[in-house]
Amino acid sequence: MSDDDPQGMSRRQLLRHTAWFGSAVVLTVAGGEVISHIHTPGAAAAVPDDPNALRFVQVSDSHIGFTGAANTAVTESFTHAINQINGLPYRPDFVMHTGDLTHLSTAGQFDQVKQMLGTVRAGETFTVPGEHDSVDDGGKKYRQAFGAGSVGDGWYSFDVKGVHFxxxxxxxxxxxxxxxxxxxxxxxxxxxxxxxxxxxxxxFSHIPLFAMYPQWGWGTDDAAQVLNLLKRFASVTCLNGHVHQLFTKTEGNVTFYSATTTAYPLPKPGTAKAPAPVTLPAGQLADALGIREVGYQQGSHNLAVKDVKLA
Amino acid sequence: MGSSSAPAGGGVAVSTNVVAVKDFAFAPALVSVKVGTTVTWTNSDTEPHTVTSSGAGPLKSPTMNTGDTFRYTFTTAGRFDYLCTIHPFMTATVEVTP
Structure with a gap:
């Protein structure tokens, strides 16, 4: 299915977009069709209630150090996200932060976000860097804080419960x-x-591996080479951050899921002059922020992805 | 995507040593200066930006917050492509003539 291109959005996609804005959504893929359900904290689990199943949480774009009007308390918001993870009825196999941990890559911001991630109750904690984590040093400070176990400029792979990451x-x-x-x-x-x-x-990557909106840099110029290497696999799921909003798209054997943020929303593609932080009316910010629970039952084809707004 | 591609602004080079960093763009996107000229960039966005050479190159500003200025004196002729590392769709060029 390839009708989910934001530049040539189908009516159905547009409706979905409208429905997604400001809400938390679960997306399950059945036969290539995306079905969305609004999820509020405590709603019935789409993630398997089975300790043998794989269960992990994705958080993204905490932007620790951001002080703009769009969210004057990003540290508090990220603390809420961590508390929400720690309050889940299961202990996730791991938590993945898909980048823009910090806003400006300062030593103090890395130290703070590392300490905060240290309070997460999960089997392990993983990260990938965002461009805000490599503002002025090619990612050196990021790798000092989070690069243990990685190779090259910070990439790595691992296996949990039969799934390759x-x-x-x-x-x-x-x-x-x-x-x-x-x-x-x-x-x-x-x-x-x-x-x-x-x-x-x-x-996992920070910037989408699909062309979500290239005019704003929301794509990866050489992603096709990696996706080609994954063509022979029956089930490939790409989870990214960067765009601060939920979006999904299926292309052949690959399903892409953009995650929301714990910091502040960005405009939908093309609806503003630039991807600058959006200041929502009072009281609406928490609805745009969230965490993502992901489950996988061995033997099933797809992962269950459930986006939940911050409580 | 080679570094020799036209800057986002395209068109004719503007003779000026002042570049605005505003609304997630460098303006003018293509400027022309003589060797020895100091070019000044000032960020007037609320978001931070950088002035960083594309690939290898001499431009490497620190993070520029609102109101911050970065200056660089070009001592050799040539074409200097640069971008903002935080918003890499922001691309521009300084042409330095002998």
């Missing part, structure tokens, strides 16, 4: 769009070479 860095050596580079593409080539085609693959 690849964490990519597409916020360095940028020009207009996100960029992976040959070293990283080669890493993916070797990384997946020995995997059987029925292994579910999940790819």
């Amino acid at each position: 690849i964490s990519l860095v597409n916020t360095l050596n940028l020009e207009k769009l996100g960029h992976l580079g040959n070293d990283q593409i080669e890493f993916v080539r070797k990384d997946v070479a020995g995997l059987s085609a029925d292994t579910p693959v999940v790819v």
